[in-house]
Amino acid sequence: xxxxxVIGLEVHAELSTKTKIYxxxxxxxxGEQNTHCCPVCMGLPGALPVLNKEVVSxxxxxxxxxxxxINKETYMARKNYFYPDCPKNYQITQDETPxxxxxxxxxxxxxxxxxxxxxxxHIEEDAGKALHREDxxxxxxxxxxxxxxxxxxxxxxxSAQEAKMYLENLKAILQYTEVSDCKMEEGSLxxxxxxxxxxxxxSEFGVKTEIKNMNSFKAVEKAIExxxxxxxxxxxxxEKIVQETRRWxxxxxxxxxxxxxxxxxxxxxxxEPDMVYLEVDDKWIENIKASLPELPEMKKARYxxxxxxxxxxxxxLTSSKALAGYFEExxxxxxxxxxxxxxxxxxxxxxxxxxxxxxEDIKVKPEDLAKLIELINNGTITGTIAKKVFKDMxxxxxxxxxxxxxxxxxxxxxxxxxxxxxxxVLDENPQSVEDFKNGKTKAMGFVVxxxxxxxxxxxxxxxxxxxxxxxxxxR
Amino acid sequence: xxxxTLHEVKELINKKEISxxxxxxxxxxxxxxxxxxxGAYLQLDEEGALKKAREVDEKIQRGEETxxxxxxxxxxxxxxxxxxxxxxxxxxxxxxxxxxxxxxVTKKLKENDAVIIGKLNMDEFAMGSSSxxxxxxxxxxxxxxxxxxGGSSGGSAAAVAAGEAYYTLGSDTGGSIRQPAxxxxxxxxKPTYGRISRxxxxxxxxxxxxIGPFTKDVEDCAHVLNVIAxxxxxxxxxxxVEVEDYTKYLNQDxxxxxxxxxxxxxxxxxxxxxxxxxxNGIEVLKKLGAExxxxxxxxxxxxxxxxxxxxxxxxxxxLARFDGIRYGFRAEDFEDVVDLYVKSRSQGFxxxxxxxxMLGTYALSAGYYDAYYKKALKVRTLIIQEYKKAFEEVxxxxxxxxxxxxxxxxxxxxxxxxxxxxxxxxxxxxxAGVPAISIPAGFVDGLPVGMQLIGDYFKEGxxxxxxxxxxxxxxxxKVKPSI
Numbered sequence: 001x002x003x004x005x006v007i008g009l010e011v012h013a014e015l016s017t018k019t020k021i022y023x024x025x026x027x028x029x030x031g032e033q034n035t036h037c038c039p040v041c042m043g044l045p046g047a048l049p050v051l052n053k054e055v056v057s058x059x060x061x062x063x064x065x066x067x068x069x070i071n072k073e074t075y076m077a078r079k080n081y082f083y084p085d086c087p088k089n090y091q092i093t094q095d096e097t098p099x100x101x102x103x104x105x106x107x108x109x110x111x112x113x114x115x116x117x118x119x120x121x122h123i124e125e126d127a128g129k130a131l132h133r134e135d136x137x138x139x140x141x142x143x144x145x146x147x148x149x150x151x152x153x154x155x156x157x158x159s160a161q162e163a164k165m166y167l168e169n170l171k172a173i174l175q176y177t178e179v180s181d182c183k184m185e186e187g188s189l190x191x192x193x194x195x196x197x198x199x200x201x202x203s204e205f206g207v208k209t210e211i212k213n214m215n216s217f218k219a220v221e222k223a224i225e226x227x228x229x230x231x232x233x234x235x236x237x238x239e240k241i242v243q244e245t246r247r248w249x250x251x252x253x254x255x256x257x258x259x260x261x262x263x264x265x266x267x268x269x270x271x272e273p274d275m276v277y278l279e280v281d282d283k284w285i286e287n288i289k290a291s292l293p294e295l296p297e298m299k300k301a302r303y304x305x306x307x308x309x310x311x312x313x314x315x316x317l318t319s320s321k322a323l324a325g326y327f328e329e330x331x332x333x334x335x336x337x338x339x340x341x342x343x344x345x346x347x348x349x350x351x352x353x354x355x356x357x358x359x360e361d362i363k364v365k366p367e368d369l370a371k372l373i374e375l376i377n378n379g380t381i382t383g384t385i386a387k388k389v390f391k392d393m394x395x396x397x398x399x400x401x402x403x404x405x406x407x408x409x410x411x412x413x414x415x416x417x418x419x420x421x422x423x424x425v426l427d428e429n430p431q432s433v434e435d436f437k438n439g440k441t442k443a444m445g446f447v448v449x450x451x452x453x454x455x456x457x458x459x460x461x462x463x464x465x466x467x468x469x470x471x472x473x474x475r
Numbered sequence: 476x477x478x479x480t481l482h483e484v485k486e487l488i489n490k491k492e493i494s495x496x497x498x499x500x501x502x503x504x505x506x507x508x509x510x511x512x513x514g515a516y517l518q519l520d521e522e523g524a525l526k527k528a529r530e531v532d533e534k535i536q537r538g539e540e541t542x543x544x545x546x547x548x549x550x551x552x553x554x555x556x557x558x559x560x561x562x563x564x565x566x567x568x569x570x571x572x573x574x575x576x577x578x579x580v581t582k583k584l585k586e587n588d589a590v591i592i593g594k595l596n597m598d599e600f601a602m603g604s605s606s607x608x609x610x611x612x613x614x615x616x617x618x619x620x621x622x623x624x625g626g627s628s629g630g631s632a633a634a635v636a637a638g639e640a641y642y643t644l645g646s647d648t649g650g651s652i653r654q655p656a657x658x659x660x661x662x663x664x665k666p667t668y669g670r671i672s673r674x675x676x677x678x679x680x681x682x683x684x685x686i687g688p689f690t691k692d693v694e695d696c697a698h699v700l701n702v703i704a705x706x707x708x709x710x711x712x713x714x715x716v717e718v719e720d721y722t723k724y725l726n727q728d729x730x731x732x733x734x735x736x737x738x739x740x741x742x743x744x745x746x747x748x749x750x751x752x753x754x755n756g757i758e759v760l761k762k763l764g765a766e767x768x769x770x771x772x773x774x775x776x777x778x779x780x781x782x783x784x785x786x787x788x789x790x791x792x793x794l795a796r797f798d799g800i801r802y803g804f805r806a807e808d809f810e811d812v813v814d815l816y817v818k819s820r821s822q823g824f825x826x827x828x829x830x831x832x833m834l835g836t837y838a839l840s841a842g843y844y845d846a847y848y849k850k851a852l853k854v855r856t857l858i859i860q861e862y863k864k865a866f867e868e869v870x871x872x873x874x875x876x877x878x879x880x881x882x883x884x885x886x887x888x889x890x891x892x893x894x895x896x897x898x899x900x901x902x903x904x905x906x907a908g909v910p911a912i913s914i915p916a917g918f919v920d921g922l923p924v925g926m927q928l929i930g931d932y933f934k935e936g937x938x939x940x941x942x943x944x945x946x947x948x949x950x951x952x953k954v955k956p957s958i
Binding site: 039042043044045046047048049050051078080082084087088089090137139266268269270273274275276 | 554555556562564569572574575576578673674675676677678680681682708709710711712788789791792795796797798800801802812813816836839840841844848
């Protein structure tokens with residue numbers, strides 16, 4: 001029997017608001033322990049939460065960008081559970097009335113575009129952080145009360161690959177809208193996965209497991225792949241899948257049982273009596289709608305139509321807001337969009353990937369990349385030299401003109417000078433001359449290469465080609 | 476001096492017949508004389524109080540304008556935060572908790588140069604009707620030391636009655652201001668829900684709790700309300716309704732005002748002597764020209780049930796933060812974090828608190844939530860509608876405050892249900908969220924009896940107007956205990 005996987009994702013994203021969700025404390029990451037807190041986010045007796053309107057605006061923005069309906073009357077609810085990093089021993093979140101619902105994200109599959117449904121988005125507060133040390137456990141409440149949105153997808157994904165694409169697109173949208181910086185390493189984006197399997201072609205759901213503790217998109221992909229395989233093998237061995245929460249063990253590369261359904265909490269949700277109903281009017285929503293930036297899909301379409309970029313390239317360039325921004329800035333500084341795209345897709349991303357860096361870390365300014373492209377196009381340097389110049393730019397952040405000048409990398413376009421080099425190379429390689437005469441045109445390529453080498457890559461390649469052919473014919 | 480009202484001592488200060496320091500010292504003298512017997516105070520701050528009194532005296536000497544409350548000794552129920560003083564809620568679990576911030580009302584009082592002399596005893600976490608649930612000591616009724624002062628704000632009521640403060644603050648979740656005010660013969664106001672910020676009031680039941688003043692007479696009540704009422708951006712449930720000058724309702728004629736008498740509040744269970752006193756009260760108002768109208772509030776009979784579901788549910792969650800992790804009492808010899816929670820909470824909370832946490836946890840549990848909590852919310856809506864409708868017909872509703880006079884210490888301690896019935900006339904008001912005041916209306920065997928006046932939302936002024944007219948006519952507020 002063939003099986004198919006059914007996957008749903010629950011993503012927590014920290015919002016980029018300056019202050020916390022129920023008090024005025026800063027949301028800044030880091031900081032000395034327990035310095036970004038007050039009676040409210042420490043849950044002191046008598047302190048009361050007041051909803052930060054910015055948080056609502058950010059969540060609505062995310063909802064609109066993710067094609068959701070915005071629910072105009074909602075209320076906050078308490079989720080009761082005891083944990084030392086939760087100072088009130090309840091989390092103020094939303095239960096029956098999420099702020100946004102019924103949206104979707106598009107992902108590009110080989111056989112077309114697929115819409116992955118978004119069930120709901122709600123706002124809530126983050127907890128503090130327990131720090132386990134040799135002399136005991138401590139709690140840092142700097143993160144307590146940092147605003148989160150929880151984005152719950154519909155169980156629409158069928159493979160780990162689809163889940164990864166959903167996450168990548170979701171991350172891009174949240175970054176584009178500046179709702180969240182989505183830094184998984186700082187914990188500002190977290191993901192849990194619900195996975196089940198069923199015989200292909202059936203519509204009923206199998207028993208699902210929830211997987212936690214995945215710290216990167218790659219881990220999400222690997223964990224889901226593992227879990228699908230595990231469940232299929234279990235079924236094939238005649239075992240039953242049990243509803244449970246499992247933890248991804250990155251080192252072992254497997255999911256491990258955390259708690260069973262019986263151990264699941266009864267969170268005793270009820271409407272937060274310290275807060276009034278949250279009412280959102282049309283004007284509020286319209287204002288946010290008007291402020292939405294160009295989203296990845298729209299941008300990609302524009303790159304294809306306006307700049308004539310290939311679909312793949314446009315997809316990569318728009319995959320992150322920062323990368324698209326870098327590209328657009330390079331074009332704005334005068335580079336031809338196709339050249340800019342080729343350079344970014346080529347040298348820029350390759351070098352970044354080699355160094356395990358991202359575009360945010362690059363020292364090369366877009367205007368310098370544009371300048372570099374100009375130096376090639378106006379014949380000042382050759383493409384080969386340009387790659388060397390770029391390496392220098394990447395290391396030092398210097399501008400290309402300075403590097404070219406200091407290192408004497410200007411292209412040689414003097415015919416006589418090149419002709420001298422050509423003749424010198426031909427003199428040193430009589431065999432190649434012989435081969436050429438015998439009709440082996442390949443020999444010409446070898447000679448061109450030797451000439452370029454002799455000129456340290458500075459000779460104008462078109463001239464070299466022309467002169468090599470001329471001189472060979474003469475011999 | 477201790478028998479004088481707030482406005483009387485204010486006049487003495489204005490006439491420079493007494494300084495604020497002298498007044499404060501005399502109050503501490505009074506406390507040291509009687510509080511061993513009364514047990515109203517959990518904590519005193521003589522140093523802080525005298526410092527403030529001196530400051531006010533200096534201001535007066537410099538000829539600066541001062542607030543009505545400036546320089547006059549007052550005290551605060553121990554579930555309201557005062558920075559630097561302990562806020563124990565009369566619970567072992569918060570025995571050593573020093574508040575690091577001021578409640579909104581505390582801030583207002585300090586801005587108005589009130590002299591805060593200490594923190595007042597109460598039922599643990601404001602749960603109770605006799606103040607016997609204090610983890611530290613019991614409060615006694617100044618009119619009879621063998622009897623309870625009512626609760627949960629028993630310390631706040633007893634302190635005013637015994638002249639240990641010129642006014643105090645309490646909190647009222649189901650009657651915790653009005654019932655002790657009634658039993659101690661003082662004026663106690665529970666304002667409209669949202670009239671006074673709850674920021675810094677340790678929550679018992681967030682949707683019902685409201686801070687309010689205890690005073691010696693109605694005039695004083697208006698002065699205190701003027702200072703503590705108003706919107707606060709730190710409390711989202713506080714109302715953006717403008718604060719009036721409540722003193723303008725004093726000395727007004729009540730001719731033609733419509734007063735509703737709900738027949739359900741005069742049914743079985745009401746002590747006949749108390750009924751007689753309330754009926755006399757009605758006669759007084761009639762004589763003053765008020766129009767008396769019998770009304771019906773049939774949903775009221777469900778109020779107590781609704782109250783114990785909603786209040787306990789909210790309490791079970793509100794009190795979850797007292798876990799021995801960050802502050803307050805922590806049990807010794809625990810094995811792991813769960814054991815730490817269990818032991819700290821088992822040893823830190825008293826029986827009544829635990830009873831309500833369990834009730835509330837049960838009512839909110841999966842499978843019971845719809846039958847209890849949700850249904851209670853629906854009935855609450857009906858009760859609110861019933862009150863709204865009643866106030867289309869009448870200006871004020873008049874009832875007894877408590878079905879009995881002060882009972883003996885220990886008399887009801889072993890019967891929680893009977894204790895809960897003490898609040899039968901006060902609880903519906905919190906469910907509806909309307910304001911109500913208890914004013915002295917007479918005595919049974921030397922024990923005070925309070926009359927409750929209930930008003931429409933944010934109509935505290937109307938309550939003060941009727942109460943003040945009644946007070947001018949009867950002068951029951953002038954009767955002091957012999958202690």
